[in-house]
Amino acid sequence: MxxxxxxxxxxxxxxxxxxxxxxxxxxxxxxxxxxxxxxxxxxxxxxxxxxxxxxxxxxxxxxxxxxxxxxxxxxxxxxxxxxxxxxxxxxxxxxxxxxxxxxTPSIDDIAAATAMIDRLGNLGERVVSGADVPRLASAKAVLRRA
CATH class of the missing domain: 3.20.20.60 (Phosphoenolpyruvate-binding domains)
Structure with a gap:
């Protein structure tokens, strides 16, 4: 504390x-x-x-x-x-x-996170820029919280 x-x-x-x-x-x-x-x-x-x-x-x-x-x-x-x-x-x-x-993430948050992971690949196999790496990590964090 x-x-x-x-x-x-x-x-x-x-x-x-x-x-x-x-x-x-x-x-x-x-x-x-x-x-x-x-x-x-x-x-x-x-x-x-x-x-x-x-x-x-x-x-x-x-x-x-x-x-x-x-x-x-x-x-x-x-x-x-x-x-x-x-x-x-x-x-x-x-x-x-x-x-x-x-x-708790909203339905819209979960949908956006799922779409981001689908776009970039669960393991980042479709990452095309350095900005995609934190986007993928953020999307995964949303699904963990959900």
């Missing part, structure tokens, strides 16, 4: 430490420690730091902290996913379904 400014400055070290397997953002404690507002803009840098540290350490994407307001769980989850976070802590059991739904 990254819950303080000092921890955020050391996310790469923490992510690299054995036996770390995943990072999570303790957003409430972090806000208390830093005095930051509970807004997407105020917390974007911290969330992005966690995403980058996890990637650099070869860990799965981080888990976002819980939403402060029950009516913002879906919006907060979608925003965290845009930044590369792959999960979200829930305060209420009912939040789990909302979080799962927000993190």
């Amino acid at each position: 990254i819950e303080a400014a000092r921890a955020l400055t050391r996310t790469v070290e923490i992510a690299d430490a054995v036996p770390a397997v995943r990072l999570a953002f303790g957003v409430g404690d972090f806000r208390h420690d830093t005095g930051m507002a509970n807004t997407a803009v105020a917390l974007t840098h911290a969330r992005s730091q966690l995403v980058v540290a996890c990637r650099a350490a070869g860990l799965p994407g981080p888990i976002d902290g819980p939403s402060a307001q029950a009516d913002s769980v879906r919006t907060d989850t979608l925003f965290a996913a845009e930044l590369g976070m792959v999960g979200k802590l829930a305060v209420l059991p009912a939040d789990a379904a909302t979080i799962n739904h927000a993190l």
Whole structure:
């Protein structure tokens, strides 16, 4: 759990430490420690730091902290996913379904990913440019999440 400014400055070290397997953002404690507002803009840098540290350490994407307001769980989850976070802590059991739904690729996302893999080949046998490699990896990631 990254819950303080000092921890955020050391996310790469923490992510690299054995036996770390995943990072999570303790957003409430972090806000208390830093005095930051509970807004997407105020917390974007911290969330992005966690995403980058996890990637650099070869860990799965981080888990976002819980939403402060029950009516913002879906919006907060979608925003965290845009930044590369792959999960979200829930305060209420009912939040789990909302979080799962927000993190699950849509039918359109799945169709686009499938079309991309069909176009490029499952093993990349029809890749024609360097830009195709991350497109193929992204499409495969969508199907894994689905």
